Amino acid sequence: MNVMDSISPSIEPVVGALRVIGGVSLGADLCTAVLPSPPRAARGRENERLFILLDLGGQASSHLYRELRQVLTQTYWATAGSVTAALRQAAAAASRHLFRANLHSDPSDRCYGSIVCAVLHGEDLFILQSGPAQPCALRGDLLECFCDEELPRLGVGPMTDARLYHTLVAVGDTMLLASPALLLEASSDALTRVLNRADVQDVTAGLEQIGAGADFTALVARWTAPSESPQAKAPAIRRPAPPPPNPEPQPRPQPAPRAGPSLGERVGPVISKTGRGMGRGIVRAGGWLASSTGALFKRMLPGREREARRRARTPRPVPQENRVVMATIAILIPVLIAVVVALAYGSFGRDARLQRLVKRAREEIALAEDAEGVVDEARPHWEAALTYASDAVEWRPDDSEIIALQAQAQAALDVLDGVVRLNPIHLMDLGSGAVTRRLIAHGQTIFVLDPAGGWVIQLTLNQLGDGVIEQDVPLSLVHTGQQVGGKEVGQLVDFAWMNPGGERQTSGLVILEDGGALISYDPAWGDAEGGANLARSLLGTPPTEAARVIDSFNGRLYILDPGDDDQIWRYEPRGDVYPDQPDRYFVTSPPKPLGDALDMAIDGNIYILYADGTILKFLQGEPQPFEVRGVPDGIGQAVAFDVDRDSRSETVYVADRGAGRIIELDPDGAFRAQFCVAGGVFDELESLAVDEMAGRLYIISGGRLYTALLP
Incomplete structure (x- = not known):
């Protein structure tokens, strides 16, 4: 608990602040503030005082409180114009900041709450409320609570629902800004009795008593006259000093006469100097008079007067005129x-x-x-x-x-x-492709499959994950026509990373050929010559030629086959091969035919992405609640999607080539955010893979491989 005093020209608020968490009174410096106008405030913000109360609950960090308070104060003092407009802008800026902080936080770490700001401008008090916290004012024995409705909590959305109030304050009035928990715990009569106490410290102590059992924050301001302020000192009364006694006039002592020069000594130099000046003047006047008299007699004599001689000037030649040049200049x-x-x-x-x-x-x-x-x-x-x-x-x-x-x-x-701007890092140029490439990220290894080109390459990330080691020549694992297991590799369809599970004891990459053969690759082992350890096996029952997508979970292999049976086939492992007949995943036909399916992802649930942007979710063959909704402008052109099977978030990431973005969806399909990049980097999206444990997203767009940090 702390008490702060401030100064105003006419009335002064004496302020007290209190924060109670778990029945213990803590310092309220993080949650409350009383600030005078800074020296460089915007026009209209001079000679004001800003009161702030923040209530974000007990789990909010001190760093978040400081950030919100800084955003509030900087925005308010920098906004010119009316008080209400500045308060609205400050509250909106704080709401956006808290919403962004929640957007980038885990759901368990998100904070919601209230902001109450008051501004004293002369004797006018302007109050802004955003969230369930409430402002009150006590005038005499009348307690007035300004808001009779509970506003939505701050931080739920980017916008804030704010209420503005205005009142006049006078000496003796008391303002209370408090958490809703205090007003629920204490009655109006109890608040009136406590707020009527003479000393602000007694008021805060009383609030702690009547709010026992609740976690709350409160800010109290009592307006007093300047002389009543606890720290104001009365000026000392100065009495006029008695006049000193008038002494009798004393005769002023006359200085003793000093011996000076005689009259002759003083007048002699002056006469000499004056005589010399007069002599020079008489000589000049005589010369001028003689010259003028001579000229007069000459003009009086008979005969023609001689003209003054003038020096004849040498005539200059007239320059020749260039008519072409003059015409050009004129134009x-x-x-x-x-x-x-x-x-x-x-x-x-x-x-x-x-x-x-x-x-x-x-x-x-x-x-x-x-x-x-x-x-x-x-x-x-x-x-x-x-x-x-x-x-x-x-x-x-x-x-x-x-x-x-x-x-x-x-x-x-x-x-x-809900846009989040990413800063992708270019890893490698893969060149143009006739069809969509496929992408898998596993730890520090990235695999890329080009069905049209008929090849699979392996890339190794550096320790920071922002570059690949094989910059010049990536490691080629498999290509069409290669000899594996004594036979040539056929057309490559799709691939998947297989984790151990069931009877499968090892992890590795599996690649499906169009004939139903399966190529396995274990990065942990090499062949006798140090090359890739590849093995080739046949499925017990190969899928139809329409099969286009495979995936795995817990050692099982799943193949999406939109053939005659319109089915997802599930193969159980026998060691590292799948020789048995597959099981049907759907007991009945799926609710939407698989002929338009683009991609499949599995994290325990099976997700199917369709060309029109529809995503269906299944568990053990049964549909689960999932509806894509809230996406700004809808999904334009979905080309791929992914889920992180090693994470329990069930977050779905969709590559939307039509809008040049990656869309993040909640487990039920609700829109969460969209990841965008400047410069058109996502305009030609092909594929994506997500690694939530490493916090990275991998994307192929325009024939280039990128990585970006997840927000």
Whole structure:
């Protein structure tokens, strides 16, 4: 528990804060704050005081509290305009930050809660509530709780449902910002009695008593006159000092006369200097008078007056005129003027258009922020702002302010659409392919199969997982026409990684040929010559020629065969081979024919991806609840998907080539997030593999192999 005092020109809030967890009173510095206006606050934020209460529950980390408080304060003090608009923007920024933190956290670590902010502007008090925490005010014996409904918790979505209130404060009023648990535990009468206590420390102690048994956070502010503040010191009364006694005037002592120069000594130099100056003046006047008199007598004598001699100038030759040059100059001058005017007009026109685009982008951003909490209203404004800002960036790509507007609009749309931006790393160029390549990631090893090219290669990742060792020549495991087990390898259909299970004791890669043969590869062993250890075996009953996808689980082999039986065949292992007749996975026909199936994935459940984006989920042959929903704009063109069989998350990852993204779905098919990359890297998606234990995603797109960290 702590008590903080602050200063205001007219009335002062004396503030107390309290946080109780598990019946123990803890410091409330992380959850509460009272801040005056910083020196460089935005226009309109001067001489204000900001009160903050954060309530995220007991499991929230101190780091998260500090981040949210920093986002709140920085956004509020940096927002010009009205108090309510600044409060809305601050709450919206905090809501987005908490939602993103929850989006990147495990479900058990996610935090939800409330924010209550109050701003004292003169004697006006503005309050914003987001979440179930409540603000109250006590005036005399009247307790007023501002909100009579429970708002949704903060952090559930990117938008916040906020309420704004306004009231006037006077000396003696008390404000309470508290967790909902306190108001549920204590009655209104008990709160009134406690808030009426004279000292704020007694108020917080009383709140701890009446809230016993509940975990809560509370912030109390009592408005007092400046002289009543606990730390205000009364100024010392200064009495006027008595006037000193008037002493009788004393005669001023006269200085003793000093001996000076005599009158003759003082006047003599002056007379001498004056005489010399007068002599020089008389001489100059006499000379001028004689010269003027002589000239006058000469003009009075008879005869012609002589003209003054002038020096004749040498005549200059007239330059020859080049008519071609003069005509060219006469033509070029107006052309040059027209070019300059056109350039100036174009420059001014571009600047004017650029300013209009920037202005419109800002206006749309303001409208979107005013519609915060209503996604359908905010989205078109954010989209328009992004369009205007992107057009402005094309005109001036190096303007940091315009780039910031574009980034702000894009980030807002990303939050609305659940977009997570990835930074993929290019591992290897695989070249173009006629059909979709297949991809498997197992530990530090990656396998790629090209059915059209008829080859399988193996790549080894470095220790960091951001590069492959075989940069120049990847290891070729199998190719069509190769001799394995005394026979040539046929057309390659698909492959799968097989873990031990049942009678199978080893793990390895299995590759299905079109004739029903199975090629096995164990990376742990090599042949006698140090090459790949390959073995070839036949299935007990081969699938039809329509078989296109295989997978495995717990040592069993599953083949999706849309042939006459429209079935998934399940083969039990006998050692490392599968010589027996397969079992039917579906007792009855599947609810959707397998002819349109693109891919299959197994993590205990079996998932089937269809060309129209439909995903069906089965367990022991029976359909399970799974419906793809909530995906922004729907799935455009699904080409592949994957689940991590070694993880229990049951998260489904879908490669959507139509929208250039990877879609993340919950175990029931609900949209969770979408992974996007700038620069069109995902525009030609082919295949993907996920390793949740390593936190990595592997993608083939446009003939290139990439890896990216999972968020």
